[in-house]
Amino acid sequence: MNTPWILGLTGGIGSGKSAAAQHFIDLGVHLVDADHAARWVVEPGRPALARIVERFGPQVLQADGQLDRAALRQLIFQDQQQRRWLESLLHPLIGEEIRNYLERAESPYAILVSPLLIESGQTAMTKRVLVVDAPEELQRQRTMARDQVSAAQVEAILKAQAARDERLRHADDVLLNDRDPAWLRSEVERLHRFYLTLRGGQP
Known part of the structure; x- marks a missing residue:
């Protein structure tokens, strides 16, 4: 049996990485969350x-x-x-x-979801990196609405995470999540079809 290759999935707070991860799970992809x-x-x-x-x-x-x-x-x-x-x-x-956990995967590729994928050096475990991205203003709005936190708290979290351009520099694929949930699902499905064609994470 072919060993699945590992996709690293990351994104800043409020980018929608958890929602994207759930869509991959729904498509039958084996996924582990570093948290x-x-x-x-x-x-x-x-x-x-x-x-x-x-x-x-x-x-x-x-x-x-x-x-x-x-x-x-x-x-x-x-x-x-x-x-x-x-x-x-x-x-x-x-x-x-x-x-x-990833070694038990039975899907053609498996996913490691980690908010600190880049900062922690966990990219060493992956063959490819997908960054779920959103404009910072949208990240702020989503996080404040979801977690009921102040603007100052959101700023502190954004500062602690890798800078957006640093994340994007490590990305093989970028999913810009600035529309509605249906758009996010269709983008995940598109990426999933593409990932199924890859051997070892590379075209």
Whole structure:
């Protein structure tokens, strides 16, 4: 059986990358979300959670034994050394989790969805990169409407993510999502047909 090639799917906040990802799933494409993998590696009973508690103490746990992300974020937010320690623990585990999941794919290609695909170096796992793009003003409007957050909060998130032109520089394909949901679906279907013709992610 041919091993599926990996498509990296990314986009800034409010670009519509989750909606695009769902359309690919509906078309039968095997997909893993890096954010989900990041949650799996710190579930109760997993070694990473024990290491985190050992380092930061029980205050990073909720009453039910789950990781208290907000408490941990608070502890590492202003301490670069602690943040680096956490990243060096989690990034390899997340990468391994993603690879294991992608290896089980039975579709001709599989997708790794990650908001930080470029910043985290996860592009190394992919053969091709699809960027879901939208004008920044539209990203702001969508995010404020969806998450009920202030303009200042949206700006902070936009600043933390890779600059739009940096993302586009890494793109093999760009899906401009500036119209309605039906347009997005038809664009995903068009790309899917194209991807099925590729061997190893290249024409």
